[in-house]
Amino acid sequence: MLAAPRIARTVARALLHPRELERLRTLRWSDAGHGYDLMGLNPDWVALGAGIVRPLYDVYFRVTSHDAKNIPPSGGTIVAPNHSGTLPIDASLLYLDVLRHTSPPRVPRFVADTFVPQLPFISTFFSRVGAVSGNRTTVRRLLDEGELLVIFPEGTPAINKPFRERYRLYPFRVGHAELAIRHRAPVVPTAIIGAEEMWPTLTRIERFRAFGAPYLPVPASPVPLPAHIHVYYSEPVLLHERWTPDQADDPRVTREAARLVQDAVQRLIDHGLRDREGVFA
16 A cells, blocks of 8 residues: 555656755654545655756746745645646646745645546546645535635636637636635735746647547647746735625625636736846847
């Protein structure tokens, strides 16, 4: 049962600096009694995931993090970023950014789309590094246990937006707002700058439905372009201070709350675009 974590630990040692490995040993997690938490996470796999992403983060995309101090160090938290890039590479870069810039390191529990659990091998890896299925029971339990959720309010359609619509947010879904109000969780608006130019989509194959995927994206280049990625975090939006938990069932309230978060993310995007020196600079 524990052979896989040992293998993950061995590979992680080859990919990460000893200081990073030592830091990741301070991860807070709850062993359900068989080497994994109830959602399948294991810290050795988290280290492996960090090691796999590290060359992309440090060398290829040269990620620059801004104001990660706005991420609460503990307690149920929702990080709400924009989404783009044909494939969710932006999510993997954000994963390492949160791990590196929280102390003690917090594992981002990405809320994956409904088709992800059907993907062979990939779904297992995702669960081992902390991703979870987006069902209500799971996400509510994680917030109650003080975990950090990453929810992309634009949803999967945003990663396939036309290049001419880059950095124009699609309407935010309201699930993150409902959760934040009901569970009194701060929402950290987050902007990822550079991912829109990283791997533009040329077209998509609508008839592709393997494993429940909504479509097959066809990128405009054979590999992602080395855009300089910037990640911005805003001060938390405290929706639970404006509305009470019983109001989380009111669609008008959740729409207004989601709009507040979307406006905050758009302001961050506009700020990041003004400040950057160039796409690849």
